[in-house]
Amino acid sequence: MSDFYKKILDNNKEWVETNLAKDPNYFKDLSTGQNPPLLWIGCSDSRVPANEITGTRAGEVFVHRNIANLVIHTDMNMLSVLDYAVNALKVKHVLVCGHYGCGGVKAAMGNESIGVIDNWIRNIKDVYRVHNEELSAIEDENKKFNRMVELNVIEQVYNLAKTSIVQNAWNNGQELYLHGWVYGLNSGYVTDLNVNFSNNSELDTMFKLNF
Numbered sequence: 298m299s300d301f302y303k304k305i306l307d308n309n310k311e312w313v314e315t316n317l318a319k320d321p322n323y324f325k326d327l328s329t330g331q332n333p334p335l336l337w338i339g340c341s342d343s344r345v346p347a348n349e350i351t352g353t354r355a356g357e358v359f360v361h362r363n364i365a366n367l368v369i370h371t372d373m374n375m376l377s378v379l380d381y382a383v384n385a386l387k388v389k390h391v392l393v394c395g396h397y398g399c400g401g402v403k404a405a406m407g408n409e410s411i412g413v414i415d416n417w418i419r420n421i422k423d424v425y426r427v428h429n430e431e432l433s434a435i436e437d438e439n440k441k442f443n444r445m446v447e448l449n450v451i452e453q454v455y456n457l458a459k460t461s462i463v464q465n466a467w468n469n470g471q472e473l474y475l476h477g478w479v480y481g482l483n484s485g486y487v488t489d490l491n492v493n494f495s496n497n498s499e500l501d502t503m504f505k506l507n508f
Contacts, residue, residue, distance in 0.1 A: 333359045336382040338375070338453070339394045340366045340401065344482055347394070359386060365401030365449065366393055367420055368456040380462050389472050391457060394487070395450040396480040402446050421445075424452045450477040451492045458494045459504045467496050468508045 316323045333356060337347040341362045348358055361378040368375060382388045395402075404411055405421035425432060428448050435441040454477040457463055466473045475494040478487045497505050 327356055331356050331359070331386065333357050333382075333386060334389050335359065336361070336379065336386075336388045336391045337394060338362075338366055338368060338391065338457075340364065340396055340399055342396060342399065345394070345396050345480055350394075350480060350485075350487065359388060364414060364417055365399055365405070365421055366395045366453060367417070367449075368393065368453040368460075369420055370456065370460065376460070376462065379457075379460065383462055383466050383471070383473065387471070390474050390476060391463070392476045392478060393450050393453045393457065394478040394480055395446050395453075396482055397443055397446055398482050399446050399449075402449055403442060406442065406445060421449055424449050427452070447479055447488075447490055450479055451490055453477070454490075454492045454494065455500075458497060458500055461506055464497055464506045465508060468506075 313324070320326075335351075335353075335357065336359045337351075339345055339347055339360070339362050341364055347353075347360050347362075348355070351358065359378070359382045361375055363372075363375065370376075379391070382391070401414075401418050402421055404414070405418040406425065425445065432441055432445060432448075435444060454475050457475050463473065463475070473495070475492075477490040477492040479490060480487050
């Protein structure tokens with residue numbers, strides 16, 4: 298058994314004992330069900346842990362993660378998570394959180410073939426195409442990279458608002474808010490991009506669904 302593998306087993310025991318010391322019913326209460334107010338759609342990057350960043354406990358955040366925190370309308374994994382969160386768990390907030398220094402975004406800004414992931418991050422290239430004028434005007438490459446990360450999050454929030462799942466919830470009068478953040482790996486702080494939706498009024502008519 299490797300030292301790392303043994304260490305994570307030991308960590309689990311320590312974590313259980315610590316929580317039980319604080320609350321003997323901690324796991325018993327968790328096992329009765331979940332009622333999280335938030336769905337987090339984040340990057341798979343190991344440095345971006347949803348609960349730690351938001352200071353929340355187990356049971357408070359429903360999580361979906363993928364490379365570069367994308368909301369793709371043909372991704373049945375993401376759609377299934379979104380549907381369950383909105384229609385079964387009745388979350389009130391859906392948050393897309395990207396992070397500065399995102400490798401997926403960086404790769405999408407270049408032309409090197411990495412492998413099968415090329416097909417996934419091609420969706421990010423569409424973000425570049427839509428915002429080409431703004432991005433082309435930024436000469437500093439680091440600033441352009443950071444802005445691309447931000448724009449990618451903004452577009453994913455718009456993609457959420459365009460889904461039939463979210464629009465149907467709004468049509469039924471369900472309280473549901475969409476938000477976009479970017480996390481700073483080098484600071485620990487999040488930046489609220491102020492892209493927030495509580496209905497589809499800001500969407501182009503083409504994307505508004507009639508139920």
